[in-house]
Structures are given as structure tokens and as C-alpha cells.
Amino acid sequence: MNKPLIEIRSMDVAYKKQKVLRNVSISVFEKDFIGIIGPNGGGKTTLIKVIVGLLKPTSGAIEWTIERSDIGYLPQGRQLDDKFPISVKEVVASGLERGLRMGIRSSIQERKKIDEALERTGLTSLRSRPIGELSGGELQRTMLARATVSSPRLLVLDEPDTHVDNQFEMELYSLLKDLNAQMTILLVSHDIGTISPYIKTIACVNRNLHYHSSNEITNEQLKIYNCPIEIITHGTVPHRVMKEHKQF
Ligand SMILES: Nc1ncnc2c1ncn2[C@@H]1O[C@H](COP(=O)(O)OP(=O)(O)O)[C@@H](O)[C@H]1O
Ligand SMILES: [Mg+2]
Incomplete structure (x- = not known):
């Protein structure tokens, strides 16, 4: 397999004394489209900031095979x-x-x-x-x-769907899907149910990180990882929740 664009190994990140991320490992491969989900305060933005080079890990390692200028970044909020x-x-x-x-x-x-x-x-x-x-x-x-x-070779978006209306939200995801033909994408979103048809893999971030090399995730897994359960309210088939959302 090709060398990943970014490789994170056994990384901890803390603000002053408060440890926010523990023992996080993930490799970001070319052309992946990773949906990053997790509860508020779980450490998604912190992870993103490390990836774009704004924060340093307290322990562990992060390696980039791309330049900072190869990363397009849309931070959270205004x-x-x-x-x-x-x-x-x-x-x-x-x-x-x-x-x-x-x-x-x-x-x-x-x-x-x-x-x-x-x-x-x-x-x-x-x-x-x-x-x-x-x-x-x-x-x-x-x-x-x-x-x-x-x-950019890597596009990093931290909740770009927060202020947008429903119609643009759909346009946004389909635009990202098109862009994914040329670039690797990391997308933090609240709404895994809506983004799942567009993404390729899922990372659940809640202090630690669980990576799923598919765009499907079971309710059991979500529970184990304490991930947001919004999709349970949308879906009816517990093990194929993501598949419920191909509604265009
Ligand atoms: N600059 C900071 N200084 C201290 N604590 C912070 C800072 N930024 C975030 N935190 C804390 O780190 C934790 C994770 O925050 P964050 O990465 O923003 O989570 P998420 O993006 O998943 O909502 C939270 O408890 C938050 O209060
Ligand atoms: Mg955040």
C-alpha cells in the first residue's frame, strides 16, 4: 500500500493538564473520505488541529508526507x-x-x-x-x-454543515464527493446519517479514536464507542442504518 499522507501513532493531546485525546492512531491514505463523528467535547476539533499542524501532541507521533500548503482547512465556527x-x-x-x-x-x-x-x-x-x-x-x-x-491534496473540514441550509447541505456533500476524485477529505460532522452515502470510512472520536474502514457502522458499535446516536432515530434497520439514507 502507498505511504499514507498522514500517520498518527499512539498520540496523546492535552491542554495544560487536561488530556483530551488518548492513544490515538490513524493513517490517512490518499483519496480516502473519512467522516469524523463523536459527541461534543470528544476531541474532534483537537484532532483536526493536530492534523493541520496548529497543535502538537503531548506524546506519540504524527508524520506528514505532504506539505502544510497541500492542506486546505475550513475551521469550525465563524x-x-x-x-x-x-x-x-x-x-x-x-x-x-x-x-x-x-x-x-x-x-x-x-x-x-x-x-x-x-x-x-x-x-x-x-x-x-x-x-x-x-x-x-x-x-x-x-x-x-x-x-x-x-x-489541495488534503481537504479538512470541521463541521462545514453547521450554518448552511438543507439544500446547500446536500449540494455541499455532493460537491465534496466530486472533489474526492482529486483530493483526500476529512469531514467532521454531527450528522453521520446524512453524510454516510458520501464518505468512504468513519472515525469515531471520543477521547480515543476508532477507525472503521467502511461507511457503515452498527448501533452496537456506536454504543461501545459512545458515539452520537442521531442515526438511530433515523434508521429502522439496526445493522444497516447508513443504508437508510440514500434518499435523493
Ligand atoms: N484551547 C483549549 N484549551 C483548553 N481546553 C480546550 C481547548 N479547546 C478544547 N478544549 C477542551 O478539549 C475537549 C475537546 O474539545 P474539542 O476538540 O473542541 O471537541 P469537539 O470538537 O469534539 O467538540 C473539550 O473538553 C474542550 O473543552
Ligand atoms: Mg469541534
């Missing part, structure tokens, strides 16, 4: 002060290595990338709009366009 006088297009451009200078002098190739990112997130007509005049969902789409504008 990351922008929406009073900052900047347009949608400028935010998206800031996802390219040369960042905001792009707005002033960008090459044809760079402009093409920005246009494509705006197009696939449905933001073309809002390109010049100041971000302070966007809805929550539009701002989230802007952040997604920013995270993908450089065509």
Missing part, C-alpha cells in the same frame, strides 16, 4: 470578523499561497482558479459582495471556496 471590509472574491483569493495580494495583481491562472472555486460553490454572482452582507450559509460557502481554491 473564523472571520464580518465587519472586516473584504469581498467574497478576496476571501477566496486568500486561500491561494500569495494570499490577499492576489486582489491587486493576479495571474490569469490564479484568476481562473478563483473563478472556478466561486462557480462550484455557487458564489459567482456574490463575488464582489462584502462579507458583512452575507448570510451564515453564504459565508460558509465562501470559506469552502477558500479552502478548495488551491486544489
